[in-house]
Amino acid sequence: MQTLEIAGREFTSRLFMGTGKFSSNEIMKRAIEASGTQMVTVAMKRIELDDEQDDMLGHIMSPDICLLPNTSGVRDAEEAVFAAQMSREAFGTNWLKLEIHPDPRYLLPDSTETLKATEQLVKLGFNVLPYCQADPTLCKRLEEAGAAAVMPLGAPIGSNKGLRTRDFLQIIIEQSGVPVVVDAGIGAPSHAAEAMEMGASACLVNTAIAVAGDPVAMAVAFKQAVEAGRMAYEAGLGAVSDGMVAEASSPLTAFLLD
Amino acid sequence: MNVKVNGKEVSVQGTTLTDLIVQLALPQNGVAVAVDNKMIPRTQWSDYILREGLQIVVIKAACGG
Amino acid sequence: MFSDELLKISWEETTERINAKTDADVRRALSKERCSVDDFMALISPAAAPYLENMARLSRKYTEERFGKTMSMFIPLYITNSCTNSCVYCGFHISNPMPRTILTEEEIVKEYEAIKKLAPFENLLIVTGENPAKAGVPYLAKALDLAKPYFSNLKIEVMPLSAEEYAELTRHGMNGVICFQETYHRENYNIYHPRGMKSKFEWRVNGFDRMGQAGVHSIGMGVLIGLEKEWRTDITMMAYHLRYLQKHYWKTKYSVNFPRMRPSENGGFQPNCIMTDRELAQVTFAMRIFDHDVDISYSTREPAAIRDNMATLGVTTMSAESKTEPGGYCCYPQSLEQFAVSDDRTAVEVEAALRRVGREPVWKDWDASLEASSFSLNGKNFSPNI
Numbered sequence: 001m002q003t004l005e006i007a008g009r010e011f012t013s014r015l016f017m018g019t020g021k022f023s024s025n026e027i028m029k030r031a032i033e034a035s036g037t038q039m040v041t042v043a044m045k046r047i048e049l050d051d052e053q054d055d056m057l058g059h060i061m062s063p064d065i066c067l068l069p070n071t072s073g074v075r076d077a078e079e080a081v082f083a084a085q086m087s088r089e090a091f092g093t094n095w096l097k098l099e100i101h102p103d104p105r106y107l108l109p110d111s112t113e114t115l116k117a118t119e120q121l122v123k124l125g126f127n128v129l130p131y132c133q134a135d136p137t138l139c140k141r142l143e144e145a146g147a148a149a150v151m152p153l154g155a156p157i158g159s160n161k162g163l164r165t166r167d168f169l170q171i172i173i174e175q176s177g178v179p180v181v182v183d184a185g186i187g188a189p190s191h192a193a194e195a196m197e198m199g200a201s202a203c204l205v206n207t208a209i210a211v212a213g214d215p216v217a218m219a220v221a222f223k224q225a226v227e228a229g230r231m232a233y234e235a236g237l238g239a240v241s242d243g244m245v246a247e248a249s250s251p252l253t254a255f256l257l258d
Numbered sequence: 259m260n261v262k263v264n265g266k267e268v269s270v271q272g273t274t275l276t277d278l279i280v281q282l283a284l285p286q287n288g289v290a291v292a293v294d295n296k297m298i299p300r301t302q303w304s305d306y307i308l309r310e311g312l313q314i315v316v317i318k319a320a321c322g323g
Numbered sequence: 324m325f326s327d328e329l330l331k332i333s334w335e336e337t338t339e340r341i342n343a344k345t346d347a348d349v350r351r352a353l354s355k356e357r358c359s360v361d362d363f364m365a366l367i368s369p370a371a372a373p374y375l376e377n378m379a380r381l382s383r384k385y386t387e388e389r390f391g392k393t394m395s396m397f398i399p400l401y402i403t404n405s406c407t408n409s410c411v412y413c414g415f416h417i418s419n420p421m422p423r424t425i426l427t428e429e430e431i432v433k434e435y436e437a438i439k440k441l442a443p444f445e446n447l448l449i450v451t452g453e454n455p456a457k458a459g460v461p462y463l464a465k466a467l468d469l470a471k472p473y474f475s476n477l478k479i480e481v482m483p484l485s486a487e488e489y490a491e492l493t494r495h496g497m498n499g500v501i502c503f504q505e506t507y508h509r510e511n512y513n514i515y516h517p518r519g520m521k522s523k524f525e526w527r528v529n530g531f532d533r534m535g536q537a538g539v540h541s542i543g544m545g546v547l548i549g550l551e552k553e554w555r556t557d558i559t560m561m562a563y564h565l566r567y568l569q570k571h572y573w574k575t576k577y578s579v580n581f582p583r584m585r586p587s588e589n590g591g592f593q594p595n596c597i598m599t600d601r602e603l604a605q606v607t608f609a610m611r612i613f614d615h616d617v618d619i620s621y622s623t624r625e626p627a628a629i630r631d632n633m634a635t636l637g638v639t640t641m642s643a644e645s646k647t648e649p650g651g652y653c654c655y656p657q658s659l660e661q662f663a664v665s666d667d668r669t670a671v672e673v674e675a676a677l678r679r680v681g682r683e684p685v686w687k688d689w690d691a692s693l694e695a696s697s698f699s700l701n702g703k704n705f706s707p708n709i
Contacts, residue, residue, distance in 0.1 A: 018323025028321070043322025046264040046315060047289065049282060057288050057319045072322050085297040086317055089290035140573050157323075174357065177570050206323030236351070236361070252379040255632040256601045 001230050004201055006179050007095075007127040007148040009066060013038045014196065015226040016068070016181060017219070018206025019060065027215055029059040035219035041068045041097055041204070044087055057091075068129065070097040076110070077117035084121055096121065097151070099131040107157045111138050115145060122146030131183050134165035139172045139180075150176060151204065153184035154195065158207045160187025163194055173199045189218075189225030196229025197237060261312045275306040278314070289318045324529045325567050332563060334508060337364070338556045344368035353377060358613045363562045366609035367555050375601065378608035382637040385615040394682045395618070395640045397446035398670070399480070400434055401649040402426045402466055406452025408519035410505075412549070412584060412592040415452045417519065424649040425458050431466055435473040437653035441644050442670035445687035447474040448501065448642070453482035453520055460488045467495040475687050478541065482520060483530030489537035499541030500534050502527070503580065506550045507560035515550055531564065535572025542568065542575050543620065548603075549584025549594030558606060562613060578618030578640060581606055583625070585663065600629055604636070611637040623664040630666055631676050643673040 004011040016039040022028035032040060040060050060067065069087040074080045077100065084096050098121065100114050101107040114130050115138065121128045127148040132138055134152040142150050152172055155161035162185060163169060173180050179201035186192050192203045205222050212218035259270045263282065271281050275291065275298060291298050292315045298306055344365040352362035353374065365371060371378065403425040406415040414421075426434065438444055449466050451458055463479060470477050478499035479492065489500065504527060506512055512524045521527065534542050544565065546557045558581070565577055581603060584594040598606075603625075610619055620640040621630050630641060645664055646652055668676070674684045 019321040020323040022321065041323055043320045044317045045320035047284060047318050049263060049266055056321060070322055086290040086292060089297055089299060090288055090317060175570060175573055251376050252636060253375050253604060255628065256604055
């Protein structure tokens with residue numbers, strides 16, 4: 001399999017993992033290890049002064065893993081830039097999953113604010129990976145703004161519905177000059193394999209692993225699905241049908257004499 | 259002198275941001291601090307003199323996708 | 324710049340890959356909605372020859388899906404045959420002791436008026452040789468200005484320019500640029516283009532990047548068939564180039580041409596290879612299956628019968644009643660042509676023939692006055708972003 005390069009860093013695993021919704025840090029840690037992932041998202045929260053401090057990061061940190069802090073919770077570009085600066089200070093990394101969703105119900109990304117924030121954050125030296133609508137034009141705009149990759153959604157976040165935006169993802173993959181990471185909506189390993197077969201650079205999976213009956217086993221399933229899909233893409237998929245249109249009685253090319 | 263940390267009233271014993279972090283037994287790493295919505299890099303904490311009524315936010319890592 | 328990309332693609336290896344394509348490769352390519360350049364190689368390879376009929380059907384299907392049953396019509400006007408280049412195959416070769424003409428402003432207008440009497444042409448292609456000192460950007464700008472009252476869509480086919488110059492001409496109403504790379508074979512390129520500005524391969528091949536940077540709306544590409552014996556390789560390089568440009572300059576519309584050189588054209592240079600009609604059809608179908616949206620243009624170099632038949636099978640743009648000498652429509656109808664046309668029917672005859680095969684000739688499909696810059700609101704849209 002070809003290695004994936006984003007912002008100068010190489011990844012041999014094309015499965016990115018989110019850390020939300022696990023029943024315990026311990027299970028999360030084991031799932032991360034089992035998945036072989038090298039890119040893990042984290043969020044930020046205000047410290048509760050009276051609570052005992054858990055060591056969530058300690059369960060993730062490893063030299064093989066690139067931490068991808070997100071800006072979850074921000075509602076516009078201004079808040080995103082502030083969150084990004086906090087994240088760089090807290091985690092000591094320029095990597096950033098930019099997500100701006102003012103809508104608390106479906107958590108759908110705000111395209112206008114996302115583009116605006118990307119432009120500003122790139123200037124501030126961040127490796128910006130924006131979570132965005134599966135909008136091919138927007139993705140080109142984000143690329144021009146300097147995004148290190150684009151992360152279009154497959155379906156509403158957490159819905160596990162698979163690649164509902166398939167036709168648009170296909171166009172994004174075809175046009176993009178930066179890696180395309182399919183984010184949100186991937187509910188089963190078959191969905192991840194499908195995205196990879198289409199030529200996606202990577203998949204980001206969270207809910208489908210975290211809420212599985214056995215998250216560790218599901219992490220392995222996703223690892224294998226992403227690898228299988230990528231290998232199939234690189235190997236060149238065979239004919240789906242034989243692509244032949246029925247012969248008509250009067251051939252179209254009869255005029256060609258030589 | 260009182261400030262608000264993550265929305266909670268705190269009576270400050272020292273004078274600088276570093277003093278406050280120590281007082282609250284917060285970790286030095288894996289956190290970021292903002293005062294009145296402006297991020298203060300940790301290199302400036304020891305010089306940052308606190309004033310009455312400042313709004314201080316301290317964040318750290320959390321689980322998320 | 325594309326010249327850097329081209330360095331990564333080996334000519335020899337590409338030729339081998341095309342020749343190694345199998346029946347299975349062709350069938351796989353035919354079954355795909357979206358073909359890669361690798362699939363394109365299969366479709367133009369000898370292995371695809373038995374599938375010509377299938378390819379024709381697919382090509383027609385995709386063309387009708389995107390373009391409907393239309394044919395966009397244009398007419399070229401050569402405003403000068405003055406040229407400082409030495410292209411060995413071209414009638415305007417600098418050493419050719421022929422009379423040189425640079426049409427005056429008055430003559431240019433007469434030509435425009437003569438063209439408008441032929442048919443309701445709205446798409447004009449202004450063509451020159453390469454003589455920047457005597458017929459450079461200011462001359463082109465003037466020709467564009469003069470054309471505005473007569474035509475709604477103006478393209479140029481001239482020497483490669485700088486991004487600033489493309490942007491400048493855009494401000495004078497230019498909507499598209501056609502430029503044939505002629506060949507992507509870097510070493511052999513200079514055999515055909517030994518002297519003059521055109522001998523600079525990189526300047527020419529990167530001209531397309533400069534057009535894209537200048538925000539040119541429409542870019543036309545072409546490989547001159549008859550230079551490289553391995554024309555399949557040359558056309559594959561153009562397919563790579565097309566994909567590269569589409570990715571980088573994604574707001575631009577692209578067109579492709581496969582001009583075929585004929586034996587003893589202009590008496591001098593003999594083509595190194597002859598592409599048969601069947602091969603031309605195969606390449607045309609392959610290009611359509613490879614790219615459903617690209618404009619495929621056939622000029623009057625091609626015979627009437629080929630044009631009429633291919634009009635329903637993938638071709639989307641055609642010229643008609645073209646004269647390839649400066650002043651050919653009115654002022655100097657007898658001067659030397661750049662190349663001989665094969666289809667010498669009138670535009671009215673071509674129109675009737677297209678209607679007979681069920682194609683609607685479209686004379687005007689775009690109007691420059693719809694551009695924001697025409698309202699002089701924000702001409703800055705067209706400054707090159709380099």
